[in-house]
Amino acid sequence: MKNTIKKSMKVSFEAIYGEGGEIQHYFAPGRVNLIGEHIDYNGGFVFPCALDFGTYATVRLRDDHQVSFATLNFDKKVTVELGHILYKEEDDWTNYPKGVIRTFLDLGISLKGFDVLYYGNIPNGSGLSSSASLEVLTAVMINDLFECHLDRVDLIKMSQKAENEFVGVNCGIMDQFAVGMGKADHAILLDCNTLKYEYVPLKLEGVKIIISNTNMRRGLADSKYNERRGECDKAVAELNKVLDIKYLCNLDSEIFENNKHLIEDQVVRNRAEHAVYENLRTLEAKDTLEKEDLLRFGDLMNQSHDSLRDLYEVTGDALDIMVKEARKIEGTIGSRMTGAGFGGCTVSxxxxxxxxxxxxxxxxxxxxxxxxxxxxxxxxxxxxxSKI
Known part of the structure; x- marks a missing residue:
């Protein structure tokens, strides 16, 4: 499939930018988080994997300092000078690759101009990380084209920085990390705070991952995200009347159960309970995959969704209906929401x-x-x- 898209993009690239010169091709995947939701900012683990669809780039160097962006997904085309890389709302999707270019320039790395055509088959707004895929793709492409010799984790951090500081979206690092460090037939157990990670074999013989897009935009996700973070911070503060913890996920079940009475508000206590047990589920999920016990892994996925619905309250009707209907199918091993919630996708x-x-x-x-x-x-x- 990649070779077919590569050939098609070369034809489209030459139709837009003209023939001649050395044309090169790159790819970055989307990602899905299998389990470990809303705990990265609570000191917990996430458990994503890269997908086999994503974002493609076809690129050719220029002799000047002009960069031209085009995509097969939208009509919007933008041309900028390397000396004037600024965020402009009207430049729309191109602000993501522009932000990545800015991070290279800020390191004092000398770049030349280039023409680039992108194409993505990640559904926008689905929670499968189309923006992170575009950013990491651009970073890997520039690193290769200009022989910058930056390591992959540096490129991941630069991609996150582009989204945080240039685009102005306060995302964590999981998306960029999974896109940049994904490994075929493996999930990644990642501590987002330390960036310590471990590859875990994901053997899916006779089993498929189905991403179900509710086609409901995640309108409440940002405001509720900030609200949940505040509630978790409050839970830590109240627990620290007796304990000395930095994050909720520092707790095991026994210590949490013995001290949860310190959290006076039941809603805040529910948020803390989700964080503690979701982290424990994620660590158990790693063990179940190593034992090739997909049935138990599916049980943990189901428990994760139910906790996000009942304790963390970030699912909403669309996701709950999708999961409920998925679980009615006899061949479904496990199903849960993935991402921020209030719309977006489920993973089954x-x-x-x-x-x-x-x-x-x-x-x-x-x-x-x-x-x-x-x-x-x-x-x-x-x-x-990678380059393809």
Whole structure:
């Protein structure tokens, strides 16, 4: 598939920018978080994997200092001078690669101009990290084209910095890390605070990952995210009347149960309970994969969603309906929301023989119950960003 897209993009690139010169191609995947939701900022682990679809770039160097951006996804084209890389709202999607270029320039790295054409098959607004894929793709491309010799983790940090400081979105590092460090047939157990990570084999013989897009934009996600962070900070402060912890996920179940009475507000206590037990579920998920126990892994996914629904309250009707319908399919091993919540996607592990039934029946019932038409993506576990 990558070779087909590569050939097609070369034709489109030459139609836009003209023929001649050395044309090069790069790819960066999307990502999905399998378990470990809303605990990265609580000192917990996340457990993402890279997907086998993502974002492509076809690029050719220029002899001047002009950079031209185009994409097959939107009509918007933008041309900038390397000496004037500024955030402009009207430049829309190009602010993400522009922000990455800015991080290279800020390090004193000398760049030349280039023409670049992007194409992504990650659904926008789905929570599968189209922005992180675009950023890491651009960073890996520039690092290779200009022989910068920066290591991959540096490129990941620069991509996050571009989104935080240039675009102005306060994202964590999980998305960029999974996109940059993904490994085929493996998930990544990642501590977002230390960036310590471990690859865990993800053997899915006879099982598929199905991403189900509710096609409901995550309108409440940002405001609720800040609210939940505040509630978790409050829980830590109240626990520290007796304990001495930095994060909720520093706690094991026994210490939490013995001290949760210190958290006076039941809602805040619920938030803390989710964080503590979601972290423990994520660590157990690693062990279950190492034992190739997908059934237990599916149970942990289900528990994760239920906790996000009942204790953390970040799911919403669309995600809950999608998960409920998914679990009715006999071949579904586990199903949960993934991402910030209040819309976006669910991730399900489904036996191969049940995939068609899953898409047909879950899609039909979800549309009947919500009035929205969902989209489904049967995904494999892919490799991190690279030249192709």
């Amino acid at each position: 592990l489904v036996k191969e023989e049940a995939v068609e039934q899953f898409i047909e029946e879950v899609g039909k019932h979800y549309e009947t119950l919500t009035g929205r038409t969902p989209a489904f993506y049967v995904a494999g576990v892919g490799q991190g960003a």
